[in-house]
Amino acid sequence: MKKLEARVVFFVLFFLPGLFASGSHGSKQSHHRTAFFIFGDSLLDAGNNNYINTTTLDQANFWPYGETYFNFPTGRFSDGRLISDFIAEYANLPLIAPFLQPGNRDYYNGVNFASAGAGALVQTFQGSVISLRTQAKYFEKVERRLRKELGRREGKQVMSRAVYLFSIGNNDYLSPFLTSPDFLNSFSPSHYVSMVIGNFTSVVEDIYRRGGRKFGVINCLPLGCLPGTRLLMLNSNAAANASECFHQLSRLAILHNRALSLALSQLSQQLRGFQYSLYDFHTDLTHRIHHPSKFGLKEGKTACCGSGPYRGEASCGGRRGKKQFELCEEPNRHLFWDSYHLTEFAYKQSAAQLWGDHTFKSNTAMPYTLRDLFQRF
Numbered sequence: 602m603k604k605l606e607a608r609v610v611f612f613v614l615f616f617l618p619g620l621f622a623s624g625s626h627g628s629k630q631s632h633h634r635t636a637f638f639i640f641g642d643s644l645l646d647a648g649n650n651n652y653i654n655t656t657t658l659d660q661a662n663f664w665p666y667g668e669t670y671f672n673f674p675t676g677r678f679s680d681g682r683l684i685s686d687f688i689a690e691y692a693n694l695p696l697i698a699p700f701l702q703p704g705n706r707d708y709y710n711g712v713n714f715a716s717a718g719a720g721a722l723v724q725t726f727q728g729s730v731i732s733l734r735t736q737a738k739y740f741e742k743v744e745r746r747l748r749k750e751l752g753r754r755e756g757k758q759v760m761s762r763a764v765y766l767f768s769i770g771n772n773d774y775l776s777p778f779l780t781s782p783d784f785l786n787s788f789s790p791s792h793y794v795s796m797v798i799g800n801f802t803s804v805v806e807d808i809y810r811r812g813g814r815k816f817g818v819i820n821c822l823p824l825g826c827l828p829g830t831r832l833l834m835l836n837s838n839a840a841a842n843a844s845e846c847f848h849q850l851s852r853l854a855i856l857h858n859r860a861l862s863l864a865l866s867q868l869s870q871q872l873r874g875f876q877y878s879l880y881d882f883h884t885d886l887t888h889r890i891h892h893p894s895k896f897g898l899k900e901g902k903t904a905c906c907g908s909g910p911y912r913g914e915a916s917c918g919g920r921r922g923k924k925q926f927e928l929c930e931e932p933n934r935h936l937f938w939d940s941y942h943l944t945e946f947a948y949k950q951s952a953a954q955l956w957g958d959h960t961f962k963s964n965t966a967m968p969y970t971l972r973d974l975f976q977r978f
Contacts, residue, residue, distance in 0.1 A: 635975050636711040636759055637689055637697050638743075640736050640804070641768035643717030643942060644819065645685045648676025650717045652701040655729045657920040659718040664918060665906060669932055669945050678717055680905070680932045681945030684819070685713065685766060687952030692764075692975050700739050708743050711763065720773035721800040726780075733769055737804045744811050760812030761874075764974050767805075768819040768882075770861070773797045774853045775824060775941075778833060790856055798860045802868065809872055815974040816877045817955065818865060820858040823887045825851030828904040829940030832913030858883055878974055880955040881965040889936050889947065896936075896950060904937040905929040905944060915940045 639645050643661075651662045660676065661667075667674040670681030676699070677683055689697050689711075697713045698705045705712075716731035723732045731739075748756030774797075777784040788796070805816060824830060825847035834847040862879060869875045893901030906917035908926045916923040917939040929935055933946035943951070953960055957970025964970070969977075 634694065634710060635692060636709065636763040637685075637692060637694055638711050638740060638763055638765045638813075639685045639697055639713040639715050640733060640740070640765065641715040641819075642719045642772055643678040643715075644768040644771070645683055645713065645715035645766065646676065646678065646717045646719075647683065647685065647697065647699050647713045647715070649699040649701045649713065649715060649731060651676040652699070652703070653716070653731060655718075657918075658915065659716075659726065659729050661717065661918075663920050665928055666918060678942040679938050679945050679948060682948060683945075684768075684948050684952045684955065685715075687949055688766065688817075688956060688971060691952070691956045691958075691972065700743070708747055709759075712740070712743055714739050715768070718772055718776075719769070720771075720776065721769050721797045721804075722773050723800075725773050725776045730772075733800065733804055737807055740808065741811070757812050761814050763813065764815045764817060764971065765805075765808055765813050766817040766819070766971075767801070769801055770797055770821045770857050771824060771854075774821070774850060774857065775830070778830075778847075778850060790853060794853065794856045794860050797857060798864050801861075802864050805868065806872070809868075809875060814874045814876060815977065816865075816875070817880065817971045817974060818861065818877060819880045819882045819955070820861055821854040821883060823851055823883055823890065824854040825849070826887070826890055826902075827941050828902065828907065828911035828913035828937050829915060830913075831902070831911050832909055832940070835910060854883060876969060876974060876977065878955070878966045878969045878971050880951075880971075881967075882951060885951060885954060885965050886936075886943075889950075893936055896947075898936050898947070899931075899934040900929075901936045903935070904939050905932045905935040906939045911940075912937075913940045 650660050661678045662674045662676045664674055668680050686696055694710050697711045700712045700714050714736035718726040718730035719732055721733050723734055747759055830847040830850055834845055865877050865879055889896050890901045902911055904912040906928050908914045908916045912927055915921050916926040919926055932944045935944050936947050938944045955966050955971050957972040
């Protein structure tokens with residue numbers, strides 16, 4: 602462990618086009634590939650929040666983010682790549698560029714619309730993030746452009762062959778506890794969950810009407826057992842055991858995941874040709890938290906980067922109000938990178954399970970794996 606002073610790394614992403622843009626793969630000749638469209642929150646945001654007016658709480662474009670793989674910060678909330686980056690690699694696609702990245706107009710391989718802090722509800726961190734509804738509007742622009750460039754028939758084929766990956770909901774439950782704890786008192790848990798699920802399914806149905814047929818969905822994390830929420834539990838309850846999870850948050854995540862599974866099953870029955878892969882990230886992450894050594898990890902509860910108990914204070918990088926923070930020496934031995942996000946090593950394992958890699962005996966992506974969806978035409 603090293604005590605570090607934050608230092609600012611100045612960089613301009615569009616000076617490094619080969620790392621993020623689609624490159625030679627993004628030509629019109631490659632439109633026969635299965636495109637990959639990505640929506641959601643910080644689990645999938647490849648850097649869209651670099652280009653919006655927000656706070657450093659919702660940005661990761663400073664050191665030590667990105668230190669492991671890219672060797673500089675990209676805007677990803679990890680030390681390296683995310684689940685979506687590894688899925689693109691599995692699918693023989695380049696890294697999918699953020700929609701807002703300057704100069705990104707090459708959409709044949711797909712686009713990343715995800716925004717750290719985003720939720721299904723518009724009011725989730727409103728004004729600081731790109732809501733799911735706004736992400737869907739950006740997708741509509743891309744869809745119209747592809748149809749114009751390729752023609753109506755071929756544009757429709759691109760939409761129907763494409764895979765659409767979502768990670769959404771986590772912030773809808775985290776944000777009230779972080780910003781206005783009394784907000785949830787206005788709703789019963791089931792009512793609030795139904796609002797979140799309803800907004801999500803509305804976006805999925807919109808994409809379906811525009812030709813989308815294959816959807817990958819990552820369910821909610823064990824929200825009460827993240828380093829940041831364990832610390833939140835300690836701060837809000839002096840009598841809490843130091844190892845306790847924030848059970849109220851955990852229960853909301855479980856309710857959400859049950860409702861999400863049911864909603865996707867219903868959509869598959871109601872919408873002709875609708876196919877989906879639901880990845881049980883909640884179960885996989887819970888196993889890693891409690892049994893890290895089984896997954897090649899040394900530490901399953903304490904983050905690599907941060908401060909305070911569990912390094913749960915969101916101080917990683919020293920740009921969020923607190924300049925001093927701690928940084929572990931071996932990120933790939935930790936499950937968590939910072940107070941709410943995973944290391945590249947952990948994301949790589951999760952991507953393998955979502956894809957259906959035979960490295961893992963358990964299959965937590967159902968009823969299809971993402972590989973199934975990419976290979977189904």
